[in-house]
Amino acid sequence: MDPRRKDYLATEAIYSGNSLRIGDEFVMHDWERPLIRRMVEDLKLTPDDRLLEIGFGMGISASILQEFRPASHTIVEPHPQVLLQAERWKSARVNVQLHPGYWQQLDTGTQRYSAIFFDPYADDMEAVDDENLRFLQFAAQSLLADDGRLALFCIRPLLPLEYQRVMFEHYRRVEISSVKVAPRDTANPTADLDGHMISVVLHK
Ligand SMILES: C[S@@+](CC[C@H](N)C(=O)[O-])C[C@H]1O[C@@H](n2cnc3c(N)ncnc32)[C@H](O)[C@@H]1O
Numbered sequence: 200m201d202p203r204r205k206d207y208l209a210t211e212a213i214y215s216g217n218s219l220r221i222g223d224e225f226v227m228h229d230w231e232r233p234l235i236r237r238m239v240e241d242l243k244l245t246p247d248d249r250l251l252e253i254g255f256g257m258g259i260s261a262s263i264l265q266e267f268r269p270a271s272h273t274i275v276e277p278h279p280q281v282l283l284q285a286e287r288w289k290s291a292r293v294n295v296q297l298h299p300g301y302w303q304q305l306d307t308g309t310q311r312y313s314a315i316f317f318d319p320y321a322d323d324m325e326a327v328d329d330e331n332l333r334f335l336q337f338a339a340q341s342l343l344a345d346d347g348r349l350a351l352f353c354i355r356p357l358l359p360l361e362y363q364r365v366m367f368e369h370y371r372r373v374e375i376s377s378v379k380v381a382p383r384d385t386a387n388p389t390a391d392l393d394g395h396m397i398s399v400v401l402h403k
């Protein structure tokens with residue numbers, strides 16, 4: 200989400216057992232779990248990793264990422280109600296830092312991460328693509344250590360050409376694997392592809 204969209208933070212976050220909506224929009228749904236798990240597995244975390252996660256949502260990825268016990272796990276999240284959930288989730292964990300705000304507001308300094316899990320939210324496809332492409336470039340230039348890896352949540356079930364251009368300009372390797380999902384309640388991004396989405400991991 201673009202930080203200039205002031206309405207986002209004031210819109211109510213509604214957690215049900217299997218989804219998170221912000222206002223009327225589904226921001227996360229439990230059907231995405233197999234894709235999230237595969238993305239985390241493809242990131243191949245080790246206990247030496249300094250991990251940055253963008254977007255807490257329902258904490259599904261955060262919990263799976265924690266199974267790999269990274270040395271540190273920093274989570275960037277702007278929405279105040281989502282942050283409250285993240286605070287509760289964090290309470291029993293020692294290696295997690297919450298960073299309130301948007302990734303676009305990160306003060307990069309000299310801090311570098313060895314692994315990034317990127318799964319924010321925007322409410323139209325043009326904004327999603329714009330944000331993804333900006334982040335891919337920003338992460339390569341200002342966040343990732345050399346040899347670092349980045350898992351990108353890709354709502355598009357095939358990788359658009361523009362993504363490939365940015366990826367191959369800034370990363371040395373792009374790993375894509377196919378994941379079967381069963382969307383329900385939300386729009387179905389896999390309608391033409393028989394339930395397949397892609398897990399994308401980039402290597403700097
Ligand atoms: C799709 S959800 C994340 C789902 C999460 N990976 C999970 O497994 O539950 C997106 C989250 O990103 C947050 N978000 C939206 N725009 C953001 C931004 N620019 N920077 C950081 N977080 C953002 C939203 O508030 C929301 O909590």
